[in-house]
Amino acid sequence: MTTTDTPRAQADRTYPSYAKALWQRVLLTREFAVIALLLIVFFYSRSEIPNFDGPLTIYYLLLDVAPILLIALPMTLVIITGEIDLSVASVVGLSSVLVGDLHQGGMSIPMAALVAILVGVLCGAFNGFLVAYVGLPSLAVTIGTLALYRGLAVGLLGTTAITDFPEKWTDLAKDRIGDSSYPVIVIPILVLVILFVLLLHFTPFGRGVFDIGLNDEAAHFSGVNVARTKFWLFVMAGAVSAFAGIYFTLRFGSSRGDNATGMELQVIAAVLLGGVSIFGGRGALHGVLAGVLLIGVLQSALRLDDVSANVINIIIGILLIASVMSTSFLTFVARTTAGMKRRASDGSPERRQRQASAHHEGNNS
Amino acid sequence: MKFSNKKATALAALAVSAALVLSACGGGSDSDGGGSGGGGGDLSVTFLPKNLGNPYFDTSDKGGKAAVEEFGGKFSEVGPQEATPDGQVPFINTAAQQGIGALVVSANDPKAIGDALNEARDAGTKVVTFDSDTDPEYRDLFINQASAEGIAKVQVKMIAEQIGDAGDIAILSAAANATNQNEWIDLMKKEIAASHPNIKVVDTVYGDDDDQASFDKTSALLQKYPNLKGIVSPTTVGIAAAARYVSDSDFKGKVKVTGLGTPNQMREYVENGTVDAFALWNPEDLGYLAAFAAKALVDGDITGKEGDTFTAGKLGDYTVGADSTVLLGDPFEFTKDNIGDFDF
Numbered sequence: 001m002t003t004t005d006t007p008r009a010q011a012d013r014t015y016p017s018y019a020k021a022l023w024q025r026v027l028l029t030r031e032f033a034v035i036a037l038l039l040i041v042f043f044y045s046r047s048e049i050p051n052f053d054g055p056l057t058i059y060y061l062l063l064d065v066a067p068i069l070l071i072a073l074p075m076t077l078v079i080i081t082g083e084i085d086l087s088v089a090s091v092v093g094l095s096s097v098l099v100g101d102l103h104q105g106g107m108s109i110p111m112a113a114l115v116a117i118l119v120g121v122l123c124g125a126f127n128g129f130l131v132a133y134v135g136l137p138s139l140a141v142t143i144g145t146l147a148l149y150r151g152l153a154v155g156l157l158g159t160t161a162i163t164d165f166p167e168k169w170t171d172l173a174k175d176r177i178g179d180s181s182y183p184v185i186v187i188p189i190l191v192l193v194i195l196f197v198l199l200l201h202f203t204p205f206g207r208g209v210f211d212i213g214l215n216d217e218a219a220h221f222s223g224v225n226v227a228r229t230k231f232w233l234f235v236m237a238g239a240v241s242a243f244a245g246i247y248f249t250l251r252f253g254s255s256r257g258d259n260a261t262g263m264e265l266q267v268i269a270a271v272l273l274g275g276v277s278i279f280g281g282r283g284a285l286h287g288v289l290a291g292v293l294l295i296g297v298l299q300s301a302l303r304l305d306d307v308s309a310n311v312i313n314i315i316i317g318i319l320l321i322a323s324v325m326s327t328s329f330l331t332f333v334a335r336t337t338a339g340m341k342r343r344a345s346d347g348s349p350e351r352r353q354r355q356a357s358a359h360h361e362g363n364n365s
Numbered sequence: 366m367k368f369s370n371k372k373a374t375a376l377a378a379l380a381v382s383a384a385l386v387l388s389a390c391g392g393g394s395d396s397d398g399g400g401s402g403g404g405g406g407d408l409s410v411t412f413l414p415k416n417l418g419n420p421y422f423d424t425s426d427k428g429g430k431a432a433v434e435e436f437g438g439k440f441s442e443v444g445p446q447e448a449t450p451d452g453q454v455p456f457i458n459t460a461a462q463q464g465i466g467a468l469v470v471s472a473n474d475p476k477a478i479g480d481a482l483n484e485a486r487d488a489g490t491k492v493v494t495f496d497s498d499t500d501p502e503y504r505d506l507f508i509n510q511a512s513a514e515g516i517a518k519v520q521v522k523m524i525a526e527q528i529g530d531a532g533d534i535a536i537l538s539a540a541a542n543a544t545n546q547n548e549w550i551d552l553m554k555k556e557i558a559a560s561h562p563n564i565k566v567v568d569t570v571y572g573d574d575d576d577q578a579s580f581d582k583t584s585a586l587l588q589k590y591p592n593l594k595g596i597v598s599p600t601t602v603g604i605a606a607a608a609r610y611v612s613d614s615d616f617k618g619k620v621k622v623t624g625l626g627t628p629n630q631m632r633e634y635v636e637n638g639t640v641d642a643f644a645l646w647n648p649e650d651l652g653y654l655a656a657f658a659a660k661a662l663v664d665g666d667i668t669g670k671e672g673d674t675f676t677a678g679k680l681g682d683y684t685v686g687a688d689s690t691v692l693l694g695d696p697f698e699f700t701k702d703n704i705g706d707f708d709f
Binding site: 052 | 451
């Protein structure tokens with residue numbers, strides 16, 4: 001195919017994904033496919049959906065996706081290690097109730113928020129302890145804590161709601177940056193996005209996250225502290241969820257035990273749509289950001305078009321299935337074409353080995 | 366070669382899903398374009414119930430739709446699947462973006478959706494609440510389905526008629542701390558003391574709006590008070606459970622059950638003679654009135670201040686009361702003769 005056959009083959013053998021030119025590696029990925037889809041849907045909606053190009057669209061859209069965007073950051077890392085955290089929405093609810101309850105008891109909003117974040121850290125640490133150090137499966141642990149934290153939230157406040165928050169703080173949650181259509185919540189989101197991108201893609205800790213997802217045994221023997229890494233990821237998920245809970249409470253001016261029920265599924269759906277493999281080891285944050293925004297844009301555009309909530313859910317569900325299926329479909333295509341090529345080619349052992357490693361990568365271990 | 370094939374297929378697969386999503390969008394906007402053609406911008410009225418798929422709100426929205434069609438506006442119904450305030454806010458935001466004429470909303474929280482409603486009002490949308498109000502500063506008008514006095518009065522009237530204005534009765538309520546129910550029960554007791562001296566309320570029990578608990582409480586009441594002549598249940602769950610118990614027991618015909626119920630739950634017991642009459646407001650009329658009130662606001666006929674009057678189609682003339690509230694009227698009594706007309 002190209003002129004430099006020998007060095008390429010060598011590189012292929014160990015790092016198949018580094019065998020191509022930089023622009024191909026960056027652009028021809030699932031992440032950029034999601035970004036392209038986001039742009040297509042966005043510009044289509046701008047031209048075709050009435051009022052989508054109005055001044056309020058971006059503002060409300062960002063307010064709506066903010067909590068999902070926030071929680072998707074640590075969730076991406078958790079899923080890349082091959083674990084999952086289903087308790088995030090319950091931590092949002094618990095944090096919301098704590099802010100309301102403590103504020104009603106006379107505490108200032110920043111103090112109440114601080115306590116809520118500390119409790120979020122504790123919730124995450126409890127998940128992390130059970131998963132990383134006791135060695136229980138995260139699916140089971142976080143289904144348990146999903147019920148536990150939600151139960152605490154509803155138990156603290158009962159079926160009542162606290163809606164008496166100072167205007168200063170509820171306005172801040174909805175404030176705009178200057179006269180732009182960007183709400184101020186974008187600032188902490190950007191800070192966290194930068195921190196998480198650095199952490200995942202530019203630090204040894206981040207390499208360890210991918211290694212654990214591909215093979216935690218191998219990660220352990222290559223010097224990654226598997227338990228500690230997982231533990232801190234769950235702590236991050238708890239802390240960020242609690243922060244999202246504070247924002248949620250102030251944005252809607254309402255502290256209720258059932259706040260954000262079911263949000264964990266929206267977060268996980270967005271993360272998977274963004275190209276993260278549910279089996280771990282694969283994913284990137286720019287894809288996840290595009291996944292969250294894609295769901296946000298679709299919801300906003302369809303609502304403006306008077307499409308009812310359940311039809312919106314159906315469309316997003318189909319999109320998610322299509323995106324997950326595309327991975328399996330690609331593996332199938334890769335395998336069939338590889339099989340055909342093997343029959344046609346010389347079948348040297350080196351080549352076969354290369355194909356085997358490619359299959360491995362395609363299957364996501 | 367192999368890898369570029371794989372990536373190309375990835376793009377193709379996503380393009381297919383893009384096409385799928387886009388065609389879904391396109392289909393929606395086509396039908397939308399056809400609908401809004403004749404409506405004009407200002408007379409679009411959107412109903413936002415507490416949640417979708419709720420027969421009560423299906424009925425009120427039906428009334429709203431009939432009214433909007435009657436005056437030639439554009440009707441739409443949106444809503445969350447769960448009855449939560451944060452579920453309603455995105456739909457209120459959408460109304461603000463669309464700049465619709467009026468939003469008719471049943472609030473899931475009196476305060477939490479307030480800021481979003483005010484943003485919509487800033488964008489020029491009139492806000493009418495019905496069924497469940499917000500604090501007055503967040504809406505232009507509230508359509509009240511019934512006053513507490515009206516509800517208390519009609520229940521006392523029904524039970525008095527059914528038991529011959531004399532004897533022991535009991536009350537089967539919802540939760541012990543339910544604000545609405547407790548207010549009605551207090552007013553009923555006052556009304557009985559004032560105008561029906563021969564009726565005695567021997568007990569008030571609480572079924573917590575749980576079907577089984579209400580059923581068990583009915584059973585206990587009838588054993589404890591063998592001379593009981595009637596049970597009044599000012600909650601839809603309670604009255605249905607009480608009617609079911611009485612209908613299957615020896616007390617059928619001897620103990621009268623009445624209160625607030627919905628036709629679909631009570632139909633069987635009205636038709637088999639366990640229940641003579643029960644009351645509720647008519648949600649269809651409620652939606653109808655709310656839509657006409659929205660129109661009057663959009664047209665500038667009323668501003669929502671006390672004393673404003675407007676005409677609501679077949680329902681006649683209404684006057685805005687204190688706190689920008691319009692009262693639908695006296696509760697509606699459902700009997701064997703009219704229950705067939707209702708499905709909610």
